[in-house]
Amino acid sequence: MSDMLKPSRRAFLRGSAAAAAGLTAAGAARANVPDPLITEVQDWAMSFGDGVDASPYGLPIQYESDVVRRNVEWLTADTTSSINFTPIHALDGTITPQGCAFERHHSGAIELRKEDYRLMINGLVDTPLVFSYADLERFPRENHVYFCECAANTGMEWAGAQLNGAQFTHGMIHNMEYTGVSLRTLLTEAGLEAAGDLSDKWVYVEGADASSNGRSIPMDKALDDVLVAFKANGEALRKEHGYPVRLVVPGWEGNMWVKWIRRIEVTANAVESREETSKYTDTLEDGTSRKWTWVMDAKSVITSPSPQAPITHGSGPLVITGLAWSGHGAITRVDVSKDGGKTWETARLAKPGEKMALTRFYLDTEWNGEDMLIQSRAMDETGYVQPTKHQLREVRGENSIYHNNCIQTWHIMPNGEAENVEVS
């Protein structure tokens, strides 16, 4: 590994050769003419930039205008019941900025004022309660970083390589630091004596928008780590993520993270709502379907290089990077293959994995213009190893739609471009 990091004379020469071959080389190796960006005084070095307050709430600089959410129009009938994708190919680190974190609505992103917000807890509780937004802020708060992944992430890839970009194949995910009140605290406030034995009870959670999206969550999860969240990455939730209050269900499929949450009902049984029967159920090859497949299994993807983030620097040092996550706990290891899965090397984790949060990995390597079939393979603290698509298909067939956590392959071509492929 340390050998690889050391720039050798051979690599240096190869870099020059690649530049000569027409690749966009950075040119760090040798400059023939002085760089006018250095030798000439530039506009920005002479005059003023914007003053403070030019933009009371700042947006990314114009040069980053391509780092945006994107939609795949043919997927859905209308954008008010649709999904778009986080530009994971262009991000680094692990925290997803709210402004480019994917959106999924079933009846559009509504605008609900804090003053008009009400949260009801009813059903098998001692005292049915109504909280205002201000009430929620008076309970003890917690901060946690969690990933939120739509169960359909990578769902278009079951039958084969289909969408050419990490944003489209893996972008139904974001990772934020949430501030909120634990659901346990709110349920305790309403009192659970009336529910009797809690081991077989459920909570049904429901949103305030026109879709009235509702999901049943087993009580042991509800009392474990579920958050009623009102801040993300330090600021108020965006309307597209459920302002003013959403549910956070760590490690479990995004559909359960009910936005604009208005009601929490303690029930004796699962409600078996539309979103937990006709959708978010996984059909197997024989036509039977799995239900209650809540946990998102360990998964990873190389975000760069990838089809939307090709190699533009020619031969020499190359950083391969990506994201790994598991709904079962922390990521412990990520392996990377450059030859389609014949051989693997263990990547460097930017930080030790955290439970149910994105982990960034890097493989600091070298590339000399050869074809590569790059893959990443995540392992979590339960010892689970991310499976190949073949392994998944053997168990499930190709019609599951949801929970496709297969190993992804990008074909890196000699010109540095990348393509979504499937390999034997």
Next chain:
Amino acid sequence: MSKSLNLFGGAAFGTVAVLTMAVNFADRNIAGFPENPPVMTAIAAPVVSSGLIGAANASTGAGEGKFGLGRVALPEEIAAWDVDVSPDGTGLPVGSGSVEDGEMLFSEGCAVCHGEFAEGVGNWPKLAGGEGTLANDDPVKTVGSYWPHLSTAWDYVNRSMPYGNAQTLSDDDVYAIVAYILYSNFLVEDDFVLSNENFLEVELPNADGFIIDDRAETEYTIWRTEPCMENCKDSVEITMRATVLDVTPQEEAAAAQAAVAQTAAVTEPVAEAPAAEAAAVVAAAEADALDPMLVAAGEKVFGKCKACHQVGDGAKSRTGPHLNGIIGADIGAVDGFKYSKVLAEMGGTWTHETLAAFLADPRGFAKGTKMSFAGLKSEDDIAAVTAYLASFQ
């Protein structure tokens, strides 16, 4: 109100603090925080309601592990929101509806997306058909072929439909629409009446088609092993490429399309009759005079239309025609949209007046229109949404 006094009393002190901070910034000499700030080691003992908390709050009381926050939910409030229905019939209200009534309601409120026979229009969900396809390559999942519980259909229609006008159906209407969906799946006869009494007698064909998540047994046992690192495969071949399918959104392509559309938009009016131009000029003049408050109010009202109509930059015809430039346009004349016979043949122009008449009573204005919208009751809403549409000329 000693707290308030304290707050105001702090103002002068605050000014001093700000000045000090400015100096600190200049010196880059900001005082550090205490090295060992007090940490809340345990959640503070719940505060028992005091006089500061309102009577409503106090009514909940505060017991062990409680904070005395929130207020008791009133029975009327619970009744308004707690309407979910479970497979065993819990939550189902008294009522009934016939296939016959359901067919009419479905045609008016649902068929525009789901088709007259619940077969689905375009990308909108199919609600009927698909029997015996679940093990096929492309299973067709409908209420008849896939949904395990009738309660789910009732609950979803009641709480989430019709799309763009949700939570407006009466209980009897919901029974009737669900009865029609059953009929369209050949699960009941045409004289069937669904009610809370016979609801649990209806069994859906795929009721036993589901198993509870078994990944722990069927997958985790296989995939919790030490992974291979070397010589894991003999050979590796590319077996499929995404570029062959070519279904990834292409931004260059989209930009090119937009450019083409723009050229078309520029050239078309030139070729058109002067009358249309004049109408456009009038409309543009009207747009200038639009009340911004009214336009803003209209944008909200337009929320009811959005499920089917688009307006603004890049608007396209979907379930309904796009509405750019609709004021001053010929009735039934948006290019490429397939109108009902009545609108296609009506003639005339969309003015504030004709549009208002149409929006007040769509089926009265144009009997046989495909637009399933019931109409806007409030004249204010009509004026607002018309103004909003007029702002897209």
